[in-house]
Amino acid sequence: MHTISRRLVQKISVPIFRTSTHATKLISTQNQHRYEDKDPETKLFGKLLIGAASAGLLATYFDEKKKVDCKVAQTSGTFKDGLPEYTIEEVSKHNTQESRIWVTYKEGVYDITDFVPGHPGGDQILMAAGSSVEPFWVLYGIHENQHVYDILEKYRIGNLDKHDAQTFTQNMEDPYSSDPKRHPVLKPASVKPFNAEPPPSLLVENFITPKELFYVRNHLPVPNIDAEQYKLEIEIEGAKKTVSLSLDDLKKMPKKTITATIMCAGNRRSEMVKVKTVKGLNWGPAAVANATWTGVPLRDVLKNAGLDQFDDKYKHVQFEAEDVDATGKNYGASIPIWKAIDERGDVLLAYEMNGAPLPRDHGYPVRVIVPGVVGARNVKWLAKIVISEHESTSHWQQNDYKGFSPCTDWEDADFTKSPAIQELPVTSAICKPYDGDTIDVVDGKILIKGYAWSGGGQKIVRVDVSADGGKTWHVANVDAQDSSEPPRHWSWTLWSANIPVDNKSKTVGFADIMVKAVDSCYNTQPENFEHIWNIRGVLGNAYHKIKVNLKQ
Amino acid sequence: MHTISRRLVQKISVPIFRTSTHATKLISTQNQHRYEDKDPETKLFGKLLIGAASAGLLATYFDEKKKVDCKVAQTSGTFKDGLPEYTIEEVSKHNTQESRIWVTYKEGVYDITDFVPGHPGGDQILMAAGSSVEPFWVLYGIHENQHVYDILEKYRIGNLDKHDAQTFTQNMEDPYSSDPKRHPVLKPASVKPFNAEPPPSLLVENFITPKELFYVRNHLPVPNIDAEQYKLEIEIEGAKKTVSLSLDDLKKMPKKTITATIMCAGNRRSEMVKVKTVKGLNWGPAAVANATWTGVPLRDVLKNAGLDQFDDKYKHVQFEAEDVDATGKNYGASIPIWKAIDERGDVLLAYEMNGAPLPRDHGYPVRVIVPGVVGARNVKWLAKIVISEHESTSHWQQNDYKGFSPCTDWEDADFTKSPAIQELPVTSAICKPYDGDTIDVVDGKILIKGYAWSGGGQKIVRVDVSADGGKTWHVANVDAQDSSEPPRHWSWTLWSANIPVDNKSKTVGFADIMVKAVDSCYNTQPENFEHIWNIRGVLGNAYHKIKVNLKQ
Structure with missing residues (x-):
């Protein structure tokens, strides 16, 4: 069923999903395209992709501040009148910096040469050079986002030859099609x-x-x-x-x-x-x-x-x-x-x-x-x-x-110098109420609930909560904790605190709530994210701080 | 040689230093007074003392902010004209709240009833009730301090009978007399x-x-x-x-x-x-x-x-x-x-x-x-x-x-609810220069040295140093670290950092230096002491911060 040219097959021959080399058998292989993986170029591209394989890495600045919604109206990749048409064959010639980097997305043709240096996923975008970005977007669904569509459309130079477009898109397989159903609460x-x-x-x-x-x-x-x-x-x-x-x-x-x-x-x-x-x-x-x-x-x-x-x-x-x-x-x-x-x-x-x-x-x-x-x-x-x-x-x-x-x-990050994260540091969070909520003050107090946990089998020995931005602290009650001793204490601790708020002055009407936990090594959390910020946004264990409105 | 009355012997019969009940023999027992310890009252007092036995606990607000100097001029306990004289027998009758709490110090007699509630070492002071504070002050040398003498003298009510005073003080033994010689650099x-x-x-x-x-x-x-x-x-x-x-x-x-x-x-x-x-x-x-x-x-x-x-x-x-x-x-x-x-x-x-x-x-x-x-x-x-x-x-x-x-x-500290410290949390300190030092800026940089360490066998994986109060950070060089892997990495890490300082403006001329370390659980230090403050002043592992003057 591969009607596209041999050259193009080689170009897109990065296997999307292939049977494991392990003894174990995967049974959901229906309709999978198994391209031969013998082209040296493909192997090079394969290597490039290793660095991109984490969806996390591709969750870029495009969508950092909002949850991805795959159901947004899509305006990218549709046929546009007045633009030149290119065949797959023609597109495939534009696969180097010198010849310019062209890609296709559905019926659209794009010259992304100038975007490549700014691609948050780095050089990996070159895997699609002279071909379609769709297999990769299917694999890294994070791209299926209105903001990404909008960026792509800025680089639009033409339409894909109608016959080629139809053949091409029919072969796009969704490797996520057999993912399980999830509860909508997630x-x-x-x-x-x-x-x-x-x-x-x-x-x-x-x-x-x-x-x-x-x-x-x-x-x-x-x-x-x-x-x-x-x-x-x-x-x-x-x-x-x-x-x-x-x-x-x-x-x-x-x-x-x-x-x-x-x-x-x-x-x-x-x-x-x-x-x-x-x-x-x-x-x-x-x-x-x-x-x-x-x-x-x-x-x-x-x-x-x-x-x-x-x-x-x-x-x-x-x-x-x-x-x-x-x-x-x-x-x-x-x-x-x-x-x-x-x-x-x-x-x-x-x-x-x-x-x-x-x-x-x-x-x-x-x-x-x-x-x-x-x-x-x-x-x-x-x-x-x-x-x-x-x-x-x-x-x-x-x-x-x-x-x-x-x-x-990113420019000076040397991954060989930093140890792989194993045991995680102590952390805690307020789960109820949420930042910005308006909550009831009962007998001058507000009720706060959350969790605390520390890696390495350390037990949470204390949780401190403040409702005045850290001026005064209150020791939270332990609502649930298992009895195992450190360093074999693997579960989190659920806590709550009914803490007084100074709401006499009606003009105030809010509380700056924060929480920090202490583990059995007496390690505690850093105060702010500012000094623990890191390029990958991991290990975010600073005090959890929220602001709530108070209702008498 | 015990010329004081039997009743008084019982009263001061708390052994200052006695032979261990263990198989081991102590050989430095020359001139030690071994009082019999059979008086039930003494046993009660013994119990009270358990809570006072830490010199740390007795290092009170009297002398928190300065090193103890035992050679300060002593004005307490000397004979004062115009005050009534009391015998040891008479003093010994004032050993309860009802009869008032009297103590002696050298030739002075004091009614400390009103001081007892404020004694930083708590009720333990009652061990000396109706008797001399000297054995305890000898044991807890922290009291041998001008500020303490001054407080005591405020409660002066009389002089000790001259004959009794002489007999009494001769029996005071210094249990520290056989301590080893120390290097004066300590x-x-x-x-x-x-x-x-x-x-x-x-x-x-x-x-x-x-x-x-x-x-x-x-x-x-x-x-x-x-x-x-x-x-x-x-x-x-x-x-x-x-x-x-x-x-x-x-x-x-x-x-x-x-x-x-x-x-x-x-x-x-x-x-x-x-x-x-x-x-x-x-x-x-x-x-x-x-x-x-x-x-x-x-x-x-x-x-x-x-x-x-x-x-x-x-x-x-x-x-x-x-x-x-x-x-x-x-x-x-x-x-x-x-x-x-x-x-x-x-x-x-x-x-x-x-x-x-x-x-x-x-x-x-x-x-x-x-x-x-x-x-x-x-x-x-x-x-x-x-x-x-x-x-x-x-x-x-x-x-x-x-x-x-x-x-x-202290009033609401429940020691049964808090776990005994075992593994210590991650910490670091700047050892060179000191706070307030004036240091050379060489090629726009200053040299900082220190240590970092974490308990529980965790290794230091990074030390960050800032010379601008935390606005920018620099990763310190590891000067010395042993090769053992966590969680069996027991030694500290010595580090140094040659960091740029912004000293173009001559009016500035100083740098706010701070350091924080990260261990192999990726635990890091809390930013300030304010939120980790605790009554005993332990676990002080916040960022170490110093201010230095810069010299071009």
Whole structure:
């Protein structure tokens, strides 16, 4: 069915979605286009894409301050009278700086040469040079945004030859078409890939978050895995021995349940961007949740497989997932080996969430739970485990999820110098009321609710709340906290505070509320986002501050 | 030689310094008065004293803002013409609120009834009721201060009968008389007990701190222990089996050396007191140092002694020391059992510091090194280890070394609700230049040096320095850091930064320098002391800020 020229096939031959090289079988491969990946140019483009594969990285300044709505009226890519027509063949010749960079979008032809330097996703845009941007926009749905359409249309130079346009667009496949249905209460920060959080006020209603309310952080389309066919591969790098385990094999082992909070490194990014623009999804304070996880301790799996005896040179445990990016690279991450083999590390290969099989969005059939550690290492749809001398080489381990100084910009960010985020620092947030709400003053007091959590198994030992911008503080009540001791305290703490407000003067009528938590290492939160600002907008754990109107 | 009446002996029969009940022998007992301790009243007073035994607690508002100088001219306690004379017998009758509280100091008699509620050390002052304050002032040298003399003299009501005065004062013994000689470079925050730190600028000259420069934090007189006679007792609470080990027994076991920083919980208190008065020694930023420690892993000692198999109910390892307070209570502290038995916890029973036997001030012959954990748990002069269901009941574990909210004052501080400090939070300090210094600007830049450290085995991953009050930041260079990975990174990081200053305008001529560190959990420091202020002035880890004058 590929009616476009061979040359163009080569040009767009970056595989959108291909079958994993792992033993595991993906069953949702219907209608997938599997292009041959032998063109050296394509491989170069593939490499370029590695740096772009995070949807977070592509969540640019275009849409930082508002949630993406894919249903906005689209005015880009429609046929425009009075513009010249170009064939695909002609467009394909404009694929270098010298020949100018042309791309197509539906029926539109665009010369984006002058936009390339300003593309928030960097050079990766060159993958579409001389061809259509659509496969990439389909994969990184963040582009499907009125603001992006408007920018693109500024570079319009013509219309695509009508016959070519029809052929071309018919071949566009949506790799997200088999994503699961989500509960409408989840508010998307991006739809493709799906990233969404619940309203914060709902979050603090339950110590254990119902699965429908648990934030979703997907980097790529959700793989559709047949549990019957599921195989987990385990290997020691450089050794010949590998082990392959089915889901049943895992379920036959003694199971363990832990309660653990998972948090996205970008949680509360929407507060940090107020200081200065960052690259990343515009998360509110609800990219965090708490659940029970049932599965097999990773250390037992390794031991059982005879893989617990290995050389001291091995320092990391790498996880590879079933979800694949546009270059065919699997999502991956790693953790230090001590965390994996320590009984008190409590790392699980989990197959249940809140007592039921994992939902597809949360890693069905098997995910890693690395309690106390950033969500990105809690790899979903686990396919392979590698015991290695090195960290995962994946984009998400090497070139994402790292912290930088406020003085570091993209130009001088050296990702090799900054450690991959593992344990997360102490944080807290007010979930009720919201910033700008008008709330009742009852007996001179207002009721505030929220959560606090710290990574590394540290317990929250105190939450301080102020209603006068930090002049006076009140110790919040602990509403829910589990009894495990640090450094194996994995769950969040839900708190509330009924604090007095000075509302005698009717002209005031508002309160500056802020919260900060202290963990069992007595670490506490930084006061402002200003001095912890970083290019990726991660680790946003400053005091949470809101302003509310008071009603007597 | 006790010529004072039996009744009075009972009254002052709180032992100042008594032989340990442990197997270990103290040899510096010459001229010590050992009073019998059978009077129920004395026991009550003993209990009261438990709460006062920390010299830190008695380092009151009297002398918070200046170093104690014991050589100030003393005008208190001298005979004053025209006042009535009282015998010891008469004074001793005034030992209750009803009969009024009288005390003596040298030749002076004082009615301190109205001062008791305001005594910063609390009710403990009642131990001296109807008797002399001198034994307590000798033990807690912090009282030997002109400001305290002046306050006392306000309550003067008479002179002590001349004969009684002579007899009484001759029996005052200085339990600190056998303390070791210290290097004069150590700047005392208190002399009895000895607490001192070196000039910060010297501290950052060496990654390994020479023993003479290592800060000294003593709560009580330094015991003088004969290593030949040394015995370490180990028991499981409630079990009959105990083990006794000599120093030779310990030395015969496989030894291990670790490099670890120890920090006092009160380090940098002198910055916190600028917000509001606290109780505690006025430490600068040099109550921290780094050394190599050689000894036997605690877990090996327990295992070797057959004490590694015990019920899960045991949660703590208590340490008792040879130094004793005025009630005969030994200094003590405890750590959670996981830290003690974890190989990666690296807890040592150390007998060497920097390759030589421990100096007396640092715990000779054996101390505990609990890396990553507050100095107070690194118990010196170790006498006994108890595996227990409970934390140490010592004053220093229960009623000291705990954090509180800025809103908590002494009246509402509930020590049972706040966890004992163990792992310390991330901190950093500028050691060179000092606040107020005038420094050279070379090629538009100034050179700043300091340290950074985090407890819990976390490594410093970045130090940010600003010379314009936080408007712009610069990443400091790491000058010295060991290669161990978190969470077993126990040493500090020494850093320097050569940062540009805007000194074009000659009218400016100064720089607001500040530093903050980030650890491997990406925890960072709070910005200001204001919101971390606490009654005991501990955990002072806000940004270190200094102002310097610039010289072109």
